[in-house]
Amino acid sequence: MWKAGMKWLFLILGTMIGAGYASGRELWQFFGDESGLAILLFVIMFIISCTVIMTLSYEKRATDYLYVLEAIVGKRLVRIYDYMILLYLFTTTVVMIAGSGATVQAFQLNYWWGVILISVVLLLLFIKDINAVLSINQFIIPLLLVGLLFVLLQFTIDQQLPLLSPWSKQSNWAAAFPFTALNVLPLVAVLGAIGTKVQTKGEIWIASIGSGVVFGIISYIYNNSLIQIADEILLYEIPLFAILKNYSANMLFFMSILLWIAIFTTAAAGILGIVTRIKRSVQLPIWLLVLLSLACMLPLTIFGFSTLIAYIYPAYGILNLYILTRLVFFPLFNNRKYSNN
Template structure:
């Protein structure tokens, strides 16, 4: 029983670490997808939490039942061989784009916040990530078991600070900002994008776990954890929305009043969130490309890092800003089929 719960915690933490990235840590994702909708954004978070629990678990169970080595096998099952192949190619392109953006983000973090070279940040992070993922899924599980509790602690500090310094009664009267869009569609797009991205890790993770109940418990832990983190960040945003809405890194407004030590903790958490997304993306890409590029998995991973580093120097993250919405719509089809398709026998 103890072993099952430990494995479930690792699954849940890996799920959280795969979904949560730099956009989450900065507060920008929470702001755009939820907080701009006022009270309805809170309902959107509840809907998202239910979908993260349900569909994330189904995705891992499909990987388990198909014994899938990569996300392409699940896409073939969902869409059929021909369409599934093209969906997987699009997923791979976007994963590479996000990987490039994550690497460029680490360089910017080191350069702007710590005063070190952009190249030191990118290369140092890439080398460390490579050392983790050559250990396979065990390495990904282990690093998420270390980093995700730090993320949860950081969000808890944000929540405690908001509780102590603000009047929560005002939350009941919150109105949406002057923001076009629908709260429910925004919540669905958020879940769709992140689950489509998480395929790269959740599918092979499910295949490596022998017990279905362990997967189900892990799915609950991951989904509930994501929901709580979203809710805490959303409340902190809502209490200062008029100030937050103009900032590139809204969470910085909360951090700056907590002292220099918390600021450094914030930078560590932000780097950790980038790191967990990075290792998940590269692992998933390598698993999917292994049969098409027969150079050995370790060399293939190194090649992905080298190419991503090269593209990060060319400003490739700009392209990702166009791919994200398209990937969200693609994710809508994936979650729709996750709902209607029966689990493999």
């Protein structure tokens, strides 16, 4: 049970970790000063959401997220959210491609070299075999999280930052709702399709609580570090590099490589979701669908990594508030439904 639960925990972490979160840009977009309570609320809602999604998937023995999505939002809205997941995959993959451009800038390379690099490798990947590369996520994500936590704790110690800041003022508590809502849709898409592989409800609790606690701890420490360099963040597309500049070139190189691979595997998963969804209606080779998808995405990367996150992520945070509400209050809605029958 523990082994299986940890496998699902890393699946959740792999789903959530991408250019936005790992770079610090997503956290800074929603949190910042006076956000301790917001992060705590996020952890609570995240655990509830993961538990509800995985439980529904397990009970329905789902192999497709549509069954779970319909149970959450109802038959009338399932088609809207189905298209919304497709749009989410498209726009967040654009963010990942832009994140590759921003990452190579840390090595004084042109932004477009990073964009072209990830696009070419993605195309080659789908001509070859994607499964082996996506399985790397199970190794890369834990390594990235350990490396990230090490850097953040080292920065906290070096700067003598207090881990427990005063909670007398928590004016940004409401940011928890759009931040959690932003991250709900990919969870539905991924966790909604593993119902036949989950064996016990104990696995669900291990994965849900474990991933929520891990995200909460890292988010709190990360946000606490970013507050200290608030004036410098404006100078960096990727806030993490504002922290890494205090350390050796080897550390910068190591974390940049991990970040790029995490960006790449997230982009590959997004492209896979898009082309497999489109292939239901369009009978074209997968590599050609990938090429057409990339051709549509590349012009949008001109806006830059931080600008894309500044507009796209808050928009999804607001649009997904309904599905978050349904997840958090699902036990109440469900019990009411049965009591009325």
